[in-house]
Amino acid sequence: MSNNQPVKRVNRQTWHFDQNVRLQSSAVAVGPKEGEGPLAHLFDKIHDDMYAGQQTWEDAERQMMEDAVNTLLQKAGITGKDVDLILAGDLLNQNITTNFTAEKLAMPLLGMYGACSTSMLTLANAAALVNAGYADKAIAACSSHNATAERQYRYPTEYGGQKPPSAQWTVTGAGAGLVGIGGNGPRITYATMGKVVDMGIKDPFDMGTAMAPAAASTIQTHFEDTGRSPQSYDLIVTGDLAAVGYPILKELMLTEGYDMDQVYNDCGLMIYSPDQDVFSGGSGCASSAVVTYSYIIDQLNRGLLKNVLVCATGALLSPVSTQQGNSIPCIAHAVALEGGSKWNT
Numbered sequence: 001m002s003n004n005q006p007v008k009r010v011n012r013q014t015w016h017f018d019q020n021v022r023l024q025s026s027a028v029a030v031g032p033k034e035g036e037g038p039l040a041h042l043f044d045k046i047h048d049d050m051y052a053g054q055q056t057w058e059d060a061e062r063q064m065m066e067d068a069v070n071t072l073l074q075k076a077g078i079t080g081k082d083v084d085l086i087l088a089g090d091l092l093n094q095n096i097t098t099n100f101t102a103e104k105l106a107m108p109l110l111g112m113y114g115a116c117s118t119s120m121l122t123l124a125n126a127a128a129l130v131n132a133g134y135a136d137k138a139i140a141a142c143s144s145h146n147a148t149a150e151r152q153y154r155y156p157t158e159y160g161g162q163k164p165p166s167a168q169w170t171v172t173g174a175g176a177g178l179v180g181i182g183g184n185g186p187r188i189t190y191a192t193m194g195k196v197v198d199m200g201i202k203d204p205f206d207m208g209t210a211m212a213p214a215a216a217s218t219i220q221t222h223f224e225d226t227g228r229s230p231q232s233y234d235l236i237v238t239g240d241l242a243a244v245g246y247p248i249l250k251e252l253m254l255t256e257g258y259d260m261d262q263v264y265n266d267c268g269l270m271i272y273s274p275d276q277d278v279f280s281g282g283s284g285c286a287s288s289a290v291v292t293y294s295y296i297i298d299q300l301n302r303g304l305l306k307n308v309l310v311c312a313t314g315a316l317l318s319p320v321s322t323q324q325g326n327s328i329p330c331i332a333h334a335v336a337l338e339g340g341s342k343w344n345t
Contacts, residue, residue, distance in 0.1 A: 208245025
């Protein structure tokens with residue numbers, strides 16, 4: 001089959017990748033709190049301080065994205081010149097982490113913004129470009145940092161403002177995946193692109209409630225478009241609904257006839273231990289990226305999981321619009337992964 005064939009559109013929101021598109025390599029870099037969590041043994045680089053050896057938190061976030069991409073290249077045995085394109089995004093205004101990192105890496109860039117859904121937004125589009133033959137190798141990457149996100153979206157860390165239990169802890173870290181045709185990594189089979197859903201939630205400290213309906217919309221659309229069900233997957237994960245949004249999504253899906261109880265988890269709950277002080281759980285671009293590009297890829301490559309659906313969730317939060325009394329629109333993007341060469345050739 002020619003690599004120049006276009007992506008097959010299953011329906012309005014879902015793409016099927018008919019080529020042998022795979023995650024050929026992946027890497028993550030994280031901060032100290034993430035390095036104390038249950039997945040630490042799978043992380044490629046753990047920084048022992050929030051500054052990552054830099055002068056500012058923003059520089060620290062750039063360092064982590066650079067660490068993730070460079071480690072990915074080392075693991076794949078290639079250089080940046082072998083990569084046709086990097087698709088990346090972050091949470092900061094004008095995607096400054098992405099732009100400065102891409103300049104240093106000297107790679108052609110497609111900067112993308114989907115709030116905390118950016119991990120799967122970039123991966124889906126990287127897979128589409130590779131499947132269609134517009135790139136031989138593409139990198140999908142994203143990052144977030146607790147201190148940079150707090151400064152931009154809520155209160156600066158130095159302010160010391162109190163937060164309600166529904167608040168979440170923005171994950172400090174970066175994840176990157178290398179997409180190409182062939183190889184032994186997990187195959188990327190489908191991507192379902194979400195619609196913006198706004199349920200009228202105005203509280204910036206309750207992202208789980210705001211994002212859960214967007215996740216439900218995308219996952220239900222994925223099932224309807226592909227003919228799949230929760231039982232088609234060994235694991236379905238959302239990006240960062242955490243303890244508040246997790247049960248809401250399960251209830252919303254059950255109402256539509258989909259019982260996900262046996263296969264569903266949330267990256268915002270997986271990355272930290274229950275005894276870590278992270279309010280209701282993790283959030284941020286890095287939440288789904290770090291878990292996907294470490295734990296999930298490892299499980300797929302080892303054959304412990306065969307089919308996984310990653311639905312990255314994002315609150316399209318703007319401090320300006322929120323302070324003007326607007327509600328918070330949300331979106332979710334999902335990518336289906338199948339186990340490595342052991343399971344499909």
